[in-house]
Amino acid sequence: MKGSTLKDVAREADVSVASASRVMNGIGTVTEDVRARVLEAAERLRYVPHWGARSLVTSRTNTVGLLLPDIYGEFFSEIIRGVDIAARARDLHLLVSGSHGDLAEAAAVIESMSGRVDGLLVMSPVASAGDLPVTVPLVTIGGRPDGSERCAIGVDNFAGACTAVRHLAANGCRRLAHISGPAENLDAQERFRGFAATASEVDPGAELRVREGDFTEEGGHRAMAALLDRADRPDGVFVANDMMAAGAILAIKEAGLAVPEDVAVIGFDDIPLARFTSPPLSTLRVGVCELGKQALEMLVSAIEAGDASEVEGIVISPQLVVRESSKRGTNTN
């Protein structure tokens, strides 16, 4: 079972290791005869190059790491997919790790990965690049809201939230509410900021109707139920992600109310599930897969530049997708 080495191949083909290496990598010059013999021997011995040895001398791993807070749900799977596609196009391997909510755990994973990747893609909703103890180029996904931090790719959560709220207002909603994500989540914070800013534009002086959720369906359900209990029951809700929005719709229907007639709902992300809620969910589309691809390209630039700080950050603007959950005649108030 022990794999054969280049030396074995060379011996078998009756050439030196150097020639064998040249053949396998296709660089340098060799006669057709030698090439054929080496290839044949490699095939016969089922030679597969030892990656560690190569990386030792080239100091390149051809691998990038991807750190996610969790791998649950369609959002993350889309990120992985995008990164994977882009990585494969560049012949890079992908080391994935999920499920580390807190900073300490993330730091541990980063440390154990650092020795084996050329660069790191980190999606941490709680940390920004500065907090991470890192020795390789790093690109953060999400996190910091403004475009100021370099070598980060993010979503313009604030603008997206504003768009969502204006859309609700345009559809005649007057008593606006928000179900937010976890308070410590940076994306959630921005979406909340966007809601607060725009809601007070639409309805100056009104108290903010906000309930904190946790980005899960159950959380959305609970939060919505609480909002419906208020004396000034909202007629339009901007929910910080689609998963919670799905729960919110359920809660509204359980309360005997109609979506969107009694309460209009809009989410965020446009995960595939959004088309299947009933009614289908209006939302803000973030091209998640595309975002993953771009993040990888950005990381590659950073790696090639040798220094992450040379690469400009990117901010992606979410796009409004109107489905049934928010569509009603203007001024239904």
Added chain:
Amino acid sequence: MKGSTLKDVAREADVSVASASRVMNGIGTVTEDVRARVLEAAERLRYVPHWGARSLVTSRTNTVGLLLPDIYGEFFSEIIRGVDIAARARDLHLLVSGSHGDLAEAAAVIESMSGRVDGLLVMSPVASAGDLPVTVPLVTIGGRPDGSERCAIGVDNFAGACTAVRHLAANGCRRLAHISGPAENLDAQERFRGFAATASEVDPGAELRVREGDFTEEGGHRAMAALLDRADRPDGVFVANDMMAAGAILAIKEAGLAVPEDVAVIGFDDIPLARFTSPPLSTLRVGVCELGKQALEMLVSAIEAGDASEVEGIVISPQLVVRESSKRGTNTN
């Protein structure tokens, strides 16, 4: 930017590399004084072990590869999650690669991964272990239907399909139909077999109402529309996966019919989306995340045994989950 090596640390701490290595790995004996000096130096120099060098001498990578046909959708993201959780518990890293439908591409990926992993987890709906050119322990997920092939973990698709069909029959469906997966997909084949076997039990001699789909929502929609066009319109449909079932439900409703009153629907997989279709989808639950975990454990056993063929295969039985899409008074015929 060039990382510091163990030699640097040793020099800085004024000890030999051997001692430094001993401290870093916590094996062998060192005085408290030396340990402290080494740790301090490592910290100060931001030492991170070069992974390739270590693997070169230990011939261990502490990494396993995961090959998926595609990373699209919740099914695969759950697999990744399960494997990741189990891998992390064992301090293994996870090299993921998706999007290679055909055998040739899969073989190429396997080859490029082989040198850098201790073992491989392969989920290929078209190939079984024998077809793969492999030099490391390998566990296949899905694929071969029977429990005969060793070192494979799979779902009992046949039994699941039988359960689904019997459930439809018990709910009064008499004109049973099936929307299958792609003909070359091994899981799809078994589900079809299960349908065929059980349907002819329920309604002996009847022609089989079957339409081939492609595991996507659109495919399910198309197939269902075609089935509804038949003179003997089915009143119960077993759909080979939940994604297609979602499309099928849409098609039924577009045709002005009701689910489950006119046509009962049951899917397969129990992806999270299944709870959000309208009506909620009955289905066969495969503990996908759990399956991923078990697959990894199995691979670890194979690696430790040094020989894959020592490890027994596992077959997981899917479990019936009854929701609204198939529930109606008995004998509504």
Added chain:
DNA sequence: AAGAAAGAAGTAAACGTTTACACAAGGCAA
């Protein structure tokens, strides 16, 4: 025909670890 340039192959020195082995110093039994 002689010398230079180019082409093909080999030699050996890295790369950063781990670990078998050798060595030194101290403690303890005789």
Added chain:
DNA sequence: TTGCCTTGTGTAAACGTTTACTTCTTTCTT
């Protein structure tokens, strides 16, 4: 004292590649 464990440390040889040099043929130039 002598010899033998034990405990801590250092030395150096792997591990499997890549690649800068070196060497030996050719082939071309003049």
